[in-house]
Amino acid sequence: MISEMASNILSMLLASMALSLLPTGSAEEQDLSLGYYSKTCPNAEAIVFEEAAKVIKVAPSLAGPLLRLHFHDCFVRGCDGSVLLNSTKGNVAEKDAYPNLSLRGYGVIDRVKAKLEKTCPGVVSCADILALVARDVVVLSKGPYWPVPTGRRDGFVSMANETKQLPPFTANITTLISVFASKGLSVKDLVVLSGGHTIGISHCSSFNDRLYNFTGKATPTDIDPTLDKYYLAKLRTICKPNDAVTFVEMDPGSFRTFDTGYYKLVAKSRGVFHSDEALLQHPLTKAYVLSHAGASESEFFKDFGDSMINMGNVGVLTGSAGEVRKKCAVVN
Numbered sequence: 001m002i003s004e005m006a007s008n009i010l011s012m013l014l015a016s017m018a019l020s021l022l023p024t025g026s027a028e029e030q031d032l033s034l035g036y037y038s039k040t041c042p043n044a045e046a047i048v049f050e051e052a053a054k055v056i057k058v059a060p061s062l063a064g065p066l067l068r069l070h071f072h073d074c075f076v077r078g079c080d081g082s083v084l085l086n087s088t089k090g091n092v093a094e095k096d097a098y099p100n101l102s103l104r105g106y107g108v109i110d111r112v113k114a115k116l117e118k119t120c121p122g123v124v125s126c127a128d129i130l131a132l133v134a135r136d137v138v139v140l141s142k143g144p145y146w147p148v149p150t151g152r153r154d155g156f157v158s159m160a161n162e163t164k165q166l167p168p169f170t171a172n173i174t175t176l177i178s179v180f181a182s183k184g185l186s187v188k189d190l191v192v193l194s195g196g197h198t199i200g201i202s203h204c205s206s207f208n209d210r211l212y213n214f215t216g217k218a219t220p221t222d223i224d225p226t227l228d229k230y231y232l233a234k235l236r237t238i239c240k241p242n243d244a245v246t247f248v249e250m251d252p253g254s255f256r257t258f259d260t261g262y263y264k265l266v267a268k269s270r271g272v273f274h275s276d277e278a279l280l281q282h283p284l285t286k287a288y289v290l291s292h293a294g295a296s297e298s299e300f301f302k303d304f305g306d307s308m309i310n311m312g313n314v315g316v317l318t319g320s321a322g323e324v325r326k327k328c329a330v331v332n
């Protein structure tokens with residue numbers, strides 16, 4: 001199974017390397033490119049995939065968090081590996097800010113990085129590792145493959161207060177659209193990338209207000225009226241008020257499989273986050289949700305790859321900007 005996937009990936013890699021021979025922008029612009037490491041570390045992508053496959057085989061629940069790490073990285077200061085930096089004396093890093101609750105998998109990135117450092121020291125950036133691992137965990141969850149442009153460099157700065165730039169899970173559609181627009185991402189990117197909630201889990205604390213305390217009155221009827229009544233009752237049996245430890249599957253029944261299950265749920269008003277429900281509040285996002293709730297996976301898969309590539313371009317450092325960290329948690 002894994003080896004079959006590995007060989008598929010390899011043939012796709014070869015195809016993407018051929019693409020990278022095409023001219024890509026001027027030297028000054030220093031765009032990301034496909035197969036950026038084909039000369040300096042030819043096995044880089046294969047090594048990343050092999051390590052990701054080992055991890056997902058023993059810990060499939062890490063797929064969601066590893067996808068989220070790239071997302072959190074890109075939305076704060078661009079895709080520059082800032083999410084991986086440890087706090088230092090006098091500086092609280094992104095890692096230690098409130099939204100870190102849903103983040104796991106730092107150890108996996110460190111492990112991939114250590115493997116790469118053995119083969120080609122100082123070559124592959126942590127920001128690129130995040131982008132490649134995000135793609136690979138989706139592939140390993142039976143989702144789409146997309147060619148990942150690389151050549152990102154790692155930043156020097158990580159500040160906890162900048163995680164305010166992340167779209168909050170309590171956000172309404174207006175806020176979601178404007179947060180995405182502030183990163184150069186479209187309304188379509190928003191609804192497509194939200195589909196990533198097809199894998200992974202959510203802590204009750206991220207949506208408990210919808211079940212028990214929607215307007216701050218905390219009365220038995222203080223619920224989010226947009227949440228499906230049957231689903232609300234079910235979630236209340238799992239999540240207790242002020243529950244900080246329990247979690248639920250975001251796409252129950254197929255939370256380890258990358259599919260269109262998320263859109264089926266949201267179409268029935270069963271998305272756990274307010275920001276999931278919000279997708280029904282705008283004509284474009286609503287149309288996408290409804291049309292993909294019943295449709296085959298192929299169009300969503302193509303869209304997801306395209307939107308991940310868009311997101312992976314946000315605020316990247318290239319050329320001589322930044323550095324290639326030796327260890328992802330600390331600057332050199």
Ligand SMILES: *[C@@H]1O[C@H](CO)[C@@H](O)[C@H](O)[C@H]1NC(C)=O
Binds near residue numbers: 096098101
């Ligand atoms: C998340 O941040 C809090 C501080 O807000 C910190 O106490 C906690 O250790 C962090 N958790 C992780 C997993 O880094």
Ligand SMILES: *[C@@H]1O[C@H](CO)[C@@H](O)[C@H](O)[C@H]1NC(C)=O
Binds near residue numbers: 159
């Ligand atoms: C974050 O804090 C730093 C100082 O610690 C400050 O310079 C910066 O303006 C703050 N950024 C935001 C987005 O609040």
Ligand SMILES: *[C@@H]1O[C@H](CO)[C@@H](O)[C@H](O)[C@H]1NC(C)=O
Binds near residue numbers: 172173174175
């Ligand atoms: C959306 O949320 C923002 C920030 O909380 C708020 O200012 C705005 O009024 C809300 N918009 C709508 C249409 O509810």
Ligand SMILES: *[C@@H]1O[C@H](CO)[C@@H](O)[C@H](O)[C@H]1NC(C)=O
Binds near residue numbers: 213216217218
């Ligand atoms: C309900 O929410 C309000 C404000 O959002 C908060 O002040 C209050 O403590 C919450 N009550 C309970 C019982 O969680």
Ligand SMILES: *[C@@H]1O[C@H](CO)[C@@H](O)[C@H](O)[C@H]1NC(C)=O
Binds near residue numbers: 086327329330
């Ligand atoms: C980063 O912080 C974690 C948690 O505190 C620690 O285990 C790890 O050793 C640190 N990494 C480096 C390279 O200092």
